[in-house]
Amino acid sequence: MSSLDQDQRLSPCCRDKTTVSSDSSDAAGPASTPLQGLKLASHAVLEEAQERGRLKCSKCGGSRMFFCYTCCSLVGVSPQEVPLIKLPVKIDIIKHPNETDGKSTAIHAKILAPSDVTIYTYPCIPEFEKDKVVLVFPGPGAVSVQDMLQCLLDRSHDSFYEPCTKRLKTEGLQGATHASKNPELGTSSEAKGLESKVYPLQRVVFIDSTWNQTNKISTDERLQGLLQVELKTRKTCFWRRQKGKPDTYLATIEAIYYFLKDFHEHCLAQEYSGEYDNLLFFYSFLHTVINKAKRLAGKI
Secondary structure (H helix, E strand, O other), X not given: OOOOOHHHHHOOOOOOOOOOOOOHHHOOOHHHHHHOOOOOOOOHHHHHHHHHOOEEOOOOOOEEEEEEXXXXXXXXXXXXXXXXXXXXXEEEEEEOOOXXXXXXXXXXXXXXXXXXXXXXXXXXXXXXXXXXXXXEOOOOOXXXXXXXXXXXXXXXXXXXXXXXXXXXXXXXXXXXXXXXXXXXXXXXXXXXXXXXXXXXXXXXXXXXXXXXXXXXXXXXXXXXXXXXXXXXXXXXXXXXXXXXXXXXXXXXXXXXXXXXXXXXXXXXXXXXXXXXXXXXXXXXXXXHHHHHHHHHXXXX
């Protein structure tokens, strides 16, 4: 669901994954709007790294900028200089074997939230508890994030996994959600125990490939039976749209970010205050420089 390759010719300093400049005000056109107002860590470290140029990865020896997409490690940037994000659920990314590492935005999530993100290369797929895991992928049976928890709760009480009815969270679920934040519940461990019952979701699966290659993974029997979730109202601002695909087809890092934002607001019932904005730390920077380069080249 992501690809960066073609546009990297727009800047001579970087070819295979990252060409960067920082100020988001330089991004042109309506596609830049979704990235405005994000609460991001300073991009100064990326600007400085760009000025130094590409370096060799200490693990594989590949020429890289900012990070090595092969080794999932930073290059020329220390861990203390980039944001570290804790996610409310575990993220599993299934990458198509033909999806080039250097063209995938999935690596952004792994570097920025290393303890919560795992990348698998198909046909490697872990075993999932189907009543605790969802697959973020569009389809006729897909539900919204708002309806997701109730559907999982329905499944957990139904050994036959009959199709759930799309509906908003019940008052009982909402009441339990608010109760989990009540200080009168007692110890934090007790609150966490209640929270684990209220939130059946443990893992979220994303497919990382071009949209024309997703069918092989999405139809794999090991993913059958997972509740599918669709982000129907979000639009991509990816700089290389896949021809013939709607603007609701998101880049991998966009899909992860928007899912977590909706989860925070609709499932955790909390006001969103930029908790996961830094998942777009690298993406927003790339978006800026590529749009700026396109504008200077008269392409937008």
